[in-house]
Amino acid sequence: MVCSAESTSKRQKPEEADRISNLPKSLLCHILSFLTTKEAVVTSILSSRWKTLWTLVPKLDFDYYELTTTSSSAEVQSNKRYNFNFAHIVSRVWALRSASQVQKFRLHWDHGVYDPVHMDTWVRAAIARGVEDIDLNIDPNSN
Amino acid sequence: MSNQSESPNPTSSSNKITLKTSDNEVFEVEEAVAMKFCTVKQYFDDENNNNVTSGTSTTLIPLPNVESHPLAILITYCKKHLEIKANNADNKKEMEIDMEHYEREFLKNVMPQELTELILAANYLNFKEALDFFCRAVASAIQNKSVEYVRKFFGLESDFKPGEEEKLREEFAWSFEGVDED
Numbered sequence: 001m002v003c004s005a006e007s008t009s010k011r012q013k014p015e016e017a018d019r020i021s022n023l024p025k026s027l028l029c030h031i032l033s034f035l036t037t038k039e040a041v042v043t044s045i046l047s048s049r050w051k052t053l054w055t056l057v058p059k060l061d062f063d064y065y066e067l068t069t070t071s072s073s074a075e076v077q078s079n080k081r082y083n084f085n086f087a088h089i090v091s092r093v094w095a096l097r098s099a100s101q102v103q104k105f106r107l108h109w110d111h112g113v114y115d116p117v118h119m120d121t122w123v124r125a126a127i128a129r130g131v132e133d134i135d136l137n138i139d140p141n142s143n
Numbered sequence: 144m145s146n147q148s149e150s151p152n153p154t155s156s157s158n159k160i161t162l163k164t165s166d167n168e169v170f171e172v173e174e175a176v177a178m179k180f181c182t183v184k185q186y187f188d189d190e191n192n193n194n195v196t197s198g199t200s201t202t203l204i205p206l207p208n209v210e211s212h213p214l215a216i217l218i219t220y221c222k223k224h225l226e227i228k229a230n231n232a233d234n235k236k237e238m239e240i241d242m243e244h245y246e247r248e249f250l251k252n253v254m255p256q257e258l259t260e261l262i263l264a265a266n267y268l269n270f271k272e273a274l275d276f277f278c279r280a281v282a283s284a285i286q287n288k289s290v291e292y293v294r295k296f297f298g299l300e301s302d303f304k305p306g307e308e309e310k311l312r313e314e315f316a317w318s319f320e321g322v323d324e325d
Contacts, residue, residue, distance in 0.1 A: 019259040020281060021297040027262055027278070034275075034282035041318035045290050045311050047302050067317060084317040 021049070029057045033104075036061040037093060055096050058103040060126070062090050064111050087118045094125055102126050106135040114140055160187070161203045168211035169203075176221045177204075181269035206268070213257070213264035220249065220273055250280055255296060289323040 021028075032040040032054055040054040064086055086109065105126040109119070119138065126134060158174040160183065177183045186204050206214065223245055231238035253261070258277055265273040285293045294300065301308060312319065 019256055019298055020262075021299050023259060023262060027266060030274070031262075031278045031281045034279045035286060038318045038320075039286055041315050042290070042322055043285075043293070044315060045308055046294055046297070047299050050299075051311070066321075089317050 021047070025053060025056065028053055032057045033059045036063065036066060038062075038066055041093070055098070056100050058101050059106075060093065060097075060102055060104070061106040062086075062093075063106075063108045065108075068112060086112055087115055090122060091118065094122060100129070102129040102131045104133040104135075105131050108135075108137040110137050110139040114138060116140065162214065163203055163205050164209050164211040164214050165207050166210050168214075170211070170214060170218065172218055173222075175225055176218060179221050179225070179270055179272070180217075181271070182206075182267060185269075208267045209264045210260065213260040216253075216257070216261060217264055217268065217270060217273055220276075221270065223249075224272060246276060253280070255284070287322050289325045291325040292323065 020031075023031075028050075032043065037054075037057075037060050040057055043050050044052070044054055067089055068086055090107070102125075105122070107119075107122065119136075123134070123136075159171050160174055160177040162170045162172060162177065162183065164170070177187070183204055183206075187202070190202060224242070227238055227241045227245060231241060258281055262274065262277045262281070265277060285296060288296070303311075
């Protein structure tokens with residue numbers, strides 16, 4: 001009797017099993033909000049529950065340097081089906097998040113080919129999604 | 144308000160609040176500590192509004208969603224937090240340095256499994272500093288770590304269909320730069 005009561009209360013709960021990952025989505029998003037957007041996107045590959053979780057994080061944080069190390073490894077890039085540059089990546093992230101709220105939008109684009117039209121689009125998108133904190137660092141003369 | 148934490152004065156020691164956890168443990172904490180838990184503060188405020196009859200602190204606040212283990216850790220964290228704040232009231236920079244040092248040491252004694260219950264407890268108690276602290280700790284534990292490492296850390300297994308993971312990896316190739324290899 002005791003055993004059965006015990007086993008139902010501790011049903012299928014191995015020591016390490018899926019504990020942090022079982023937190024409510026809002027708390028997992030809170031965890032991801034302490035990462036940059038690039039770092040948060042990596043978690044999409046963990047499991048199906050995580051696949052779209054990053055799209056709900058209310059913070060977007062893009063840094064040109066962090067994101068463009070990709071283009072330096074040109075020989076690796078040429079083997080891949082997709083080709084990314086900074087503006088593509090940021091636009092794609094905005095598109096995938098669809099209507100999720102944004103509290104914080106940080107964008108550092110002080111290198112590379114700066115494009116004011118993209119910038120304008122993203123800032124408008126952030127405002128439309130209720131942004132409270134914008135941190136932009138741009139160099140319009142860079143190219 | 145200035146010497147709320149360690150006064151031997153019996154009148155101020157009456158400012159204790161009793162918390163009862165889901166596993167029926169009773170904790171008596173100083174008011175200053177309990178007030179950092181916004182859920183408790185709210186309960187207290189409501190109580191005060193509804194019941195103006197006496198100031199006696201016999202209130203026992205039930206915390207049906209918090210177990211004693213995480214609560215004890217949160218109380219320790221909270222006390223230290225208040226202490227560091229009080230010691231550096233006029234120097235924000237010093238306070239941040241002390242806090243960082245304390246938090247780094249603190250994390251050495253926390254197991255990954257404990258982080259989950261601490262996050263849940265901090266969230267339920269609406270203790271923002273602790274919630275942010277533990278969530279940040281999880282975030283830095285997985286930062287730029289390999290996918291396999293993070294799965295292990297979270298106790299997760301991939302449930303993707305064959306090929307799906309490769310497709311995601313290709314689609315988000317830009318995000319995997321600088322991430323540890325499996």
